Amino acid sequence: MTAESSFLPPKKSGHARPPAGPFSFTNNNSVETAGVELAVRWKPFDYWQLHASYSYLHVSSPEVGVNPGGGPEGRDPEHQFQIRSYLDVTEDLELNAALYFVDGTQRFDANSYARLDLGLTWRPFEQVALSVWGQNLTDNHHRESGVVTANEGPAEIQRGVYGRVSLSF
Secondary structure, three states, X not given: XXXXXXXXXXXXXXXXXXXXXXXXXXXXXXXEEEEEEEEEEEEEEOOEEEEEEEEEEEEEEOOOEEOOOOOHHXXXXXXXXXXXXXXXXXXXXXXXXXXEEEOOEOOOXXXXXXXXXXXEEEEEEOOEEEEEEEEOOOOOXXXXXXXXXXXXXXXXXXXXXXXXXXXOO
8 A cells, every 4th residue: 555645834825927018917916825645555456546636725814814615716616535446347347436525616616526437448459458438427417616718717518428438559
């Protein structure tokens, strides 16, 4: 088993000014951030691996105060978690799964959600892999805070199924 972690100590940002030119942009806002990320990898058997991670982001602004939803104006999730499983069913068949939890945000009216992705990969030859994946299997759609489309606001992520053919040379 391996474990990794990182810590984002409290940091202030803001008050940035680019060099003078024909246009002038000013950011007079101030934001304080702190966070932590933990990751663990475990291989209980030669044919099975598990990866898990958690991240926490705290953002506050002296002008606004603590900002629910993580980032400036509630744009970033405060808590995120994922666990991924990689299982070699046979020598040429893999079953992979990923479960994600993402905290909601206020800015984009994005609720917390859990997402499950499942994939099956078959390698009939050493250089060929055929895969089929199902994404967002726990819900037919959800709103994501970090994805914004032009003039439409946050994107609705739909349930999906896709296939992939990989050739190695």
